[in-house]
Amino acid sequence: MQTILAVDDAKDTLMLLEFDLQAEGYQVLTANDGASALSILENENVDMLLLDLYMPGISGLDTLKAIRENQDLINLPVIMLSASDDEDEIVSALEFGAHDYVTKPYIAKVLLARIRNALRLKEKTMKLENLAKTDFLTEVNNKGEFEHQALKSISQMSRINHNLVIAMLDIDHFKAVNDTYGHDAGDIVLKHFAKELTKTFRDYDIIGRVGGEEFAVCMPNTAQLDGYSACERFRVALENLIIDIGNDQTLSITASIGVASAQHIDGGYDFSRLMHLADQFLYQAKEQSRNKVVS
Numbered sequence: 227m228q229t230i231l232a233v234d235d236a237k238d239t240l241m242l243l244e245f246d247l248q249a250e251g252y253q254v255l256t257a258n259d260g261a262s263a264l265s266i267l268e269n270e271n272v273d274m275l276l277l278d279l280y281m282p283g284i285s286g287l288d289t290l291k292a293i294r295e296n297q298d299l300i301n302l303p304v305i306m307l308s309a310s311d312d313e314d315e316i317v318s319a320l321e322f323g324a325h326d327y328v329t330k331p332y333i334a335k336v337l338l339a340r341i342r343n344a345l346r347l348k349e350k351t352m353k354l355e356n357l358a359k360t361d362f363l364t365e366v367n368n369k370g371e372f373e374h375q376a377l378k379s380i381s382q383m384s385r386i387n388h389n390l391v392i393a394m395l396d397i398d399h400f401k402a403v404n405d406t407y408g409h410d411a412g413d414i415v416l417k418h419f420a421k422e423l424t425k426t427f428r429d430y431d432i433i434g435r436v437g438g439e440e441f442a443v444c445m446p447n448t449a450q451l452d453g454y455s456a457c458e459r460f461r462v463a464l465e466n467l468i469i470d471i472g473n474d475q476t477l478s479i480t481a482s483i484g485v486a487s488a489q490h491i492d493g494g495y496d497f498s499r500l501m502h503l504a505d506q507f508l509y510q511a512k513e514q515s516r517n518k519v520v521s
């Protein structure tokens with residue numbers, strides 16, 4: 227069920243909105259002013275907002291401004307509701323990031339159609355954003371999103387002075403998989419590899435595909451040794467994984483892994499440095515024997 231937050235200082239308007247929206251099957255939350263609206267948005271899952279323009283305290287426009295400055299609410303559809311049909315006010319509401327503007331007293335049928343439109347647009351936007359962040363084949367973060375999330379995590383960890391570990395993983399002799407079993411089999415192997423990563427590492431670790439058969443994991447709040455152990459656990463799990471590539475054929479793979487830790491290098495809270503160091507350790511793992519973790 228989708229949740230709509232209706233914000234208006236007029237109680238009768240709120241009651242009317244609640245009645246009309248509930249009749250359409252929406253869950254309705256209400257607020258009498260901008261401040262309570264913002265606090266509800268912080269704490270509840272809201273799918274869209276109906277926002278009165280004139281309210282005592284924080285005005286509708288200022289509430290809207292606060293919403294658009296919040297990264298978490300960037301896609302929240304907002305329809306402004308106002309008794310005013312002043313052209314300049316309509317223009318500013320739209321410029322401030324309202325999706326739509328409806329005058330009061332509203333016509334329920336029209337308002338509901340506008341709400342459906344705004345919700346549809348939100349859904350499409352979220353789908354596209356997700357596609358833009360996800361590696362199509364393996365469904366883990368793509369390189370750009372991995373970097374984006376890792377950068378965020380690194381600055382958080384640096385602020386609270388907690389360690390963070392970045393691992394680079396590269397499948398051993400993957401070219402031979404393609405050459406022997408074909409490119410489709412290679413793709414299946416990549417999917418299984420990513421699935422095993424997702425299974426092994428914690429929900430709040432950041433996993434990404436950063437190259438053809440290269441993956442990276444960013445582990446916030448993790449001591450160097452724990453990062454190493456997690457990778458070693460993964461290495462063993464992978465070694466024992468039997469991958470079904472269809473046509474009654476199975477195969478096994480291994481990976482080499484390099485692990486870099488922020489508090490073990492000078493200026494270690496730096497994405498490029500950590501990636502570079504992890505890559506160097508990965509190279510050593512390849513040199514030494516493959517199927518190995520080096521930190």
Ligand code: GH3
Pocket residue numbers: 363396397398399400401402404408409410411412413416437438439512516
């Ligand atoms: P090493 O142990 O030194 O890492 O050897 P390797 O064969 O794994 O490394 P190399 O870099 O020589 O080969 C990587 C191969 O990965 C070559 C490339 O065709 C293949 N590859 C990259 N992306 C994909 C993909 O999306 N699907 C498939 N099937 N293969 C891919």
Ligand code: MG
Pocket residue numbers: 234235236278279280281
């Ligand atoms: Mg009002």
Ligand code: MG
Pocket residue numbers: 396397437439440
């Ligand atoms: Mg490689």
Ligand code: MG
Pocket residue numbers: 396397398399400401439
């Ligand atoms: Mg490789």
